[in-house]
Amino acid sequence: MEFNLRGRTALVAGAIYGIGEAPGMSSLDLAARASVDALAQVGLSPADVDGLFVCTPDDMLSGLTFAEYLGIHPRFTDNNRSGGSAFEIHAHTAAMALATGQVDVALIAYGSNQRSGTGKLVQSSRPSPWESPYKPMNPVSSYALAAARHMHQYGTTRAHLAEVAVAARKWAQLNPDAFVRTPLSIDDVLGARLVSDPLSVRDCCLVTDGAAAIVMVRAERARDLTDKPVYLLGAGSATSHREIASMPDLTVTAAVESGRRAYEMAGVGAGDIDVAMLYDAFTINTILFLEDLGFCPKGEGGRFVSDGAIAPGGSLAVNTNGGGLSCVHPGMYGLFLMEEAMRQLTGRGGDRQVPGARLAVAHGNGGVLSSQATVILGTEETL
């Protein structure tokens, strides 16, 4: 049986909070503050939420903790653990729960204080008996292995990777909320300290604090809450592995599958997209996802991003907030992708607004290219 989710639900509010550094606040505090900010945008309170989608990094039972903290009494709780893609999967699950009448108001929330709390990436996954003896610097080394393979197979260069970092920084310079806005050149990236070859420290995402929250309701109610609902037109996900040694082909991610499912549901293709929010934990990610989501042929991602093509003024608007590389990356970044997509589709992009943006893709990545989840969002006129 076919149950089409296209346009059945909408994102009606989105907020970010504590981007960069939020000393003294817990991950829970941050997520809660973004949540009440988002709910208040459309005149709702925590008591109105009956579908809760949350996965803070330092609390396995955050679905319970978060509900308690804000006085939410959910009918449906989802504490998905697919990594940074969890939030695109949350949106997909929330759309199903809303469209089938299981819940009426869905809240997707995330917060992390990993920068001020520990100063490094929180490792909340189990140590691997197969990887640990060789001391890969994960997650960087896993992505480095993918980058090395892409370079070997397709002639991608470190300068191509650097283009991705520089484009992200140029977008960040247009975003007052972005954590790092200092100038960055291709040579800066090429000359930066190597962490795990071929990736330098400038090929790696930031380690920041930050929180985001998004509120979803059914389409018919959305119009009562806001004059600019952002409709969920398509969603799809796929998991191909956990550890990098089990990824079938390091140059092809499961975004090929998640993207196909999302595009099919939405009835659109890559050529229709105005804003592409692609989970850039590392520079190679952007190149892989541009290929796997159909913006360019396999292997051409490096050449596609050359000459500022994904920077402001380029041929495709990619990661307009500055991305995980230059805006915010608090352990898991997936919710920020959708928040920025919403911002662009509601015309609140300020200096970085993509003129006339109607269709956006938010693509989440979890683990080490392991979990891929794609959401297609559109304005009223795309329905």
Next chain:
Amino acid sequence: MESVCPEVDYQKFLAEGRLMIQRSRSSGRHVFYPRVAEPVTGARDLEWVEACGRGTVYSTTVVRQKAPVPSYNVALIDLDEGVRMISCVEGIEPDAVRIGMPVQARIVYRDDAALLVFEPA
């Protein structure tokens, strides 16, 4: 059906100086890392077989350390049996390891445990 403790058995073989991987009796397909059943089919007929130890570098990276701590290699190796494993290539500068390079397995003992590493063949 014989009982299988995948990780324990693998390590025990390795400590005896043998690189053993699993193979499904029905499909003939090799499996690594060791498990209680063949992935995809779920077949519970995995048996231990000795791997030849020859392989090819599928991808490689150098984990950079601050001097004087030496940087080191981490690599993905495709064994001739058709399975891929994470390991490292030694006996050569870590940044001289190349994708496609033929390598040979060697069992070394470090930190009181047997460890599988590779060196250029």
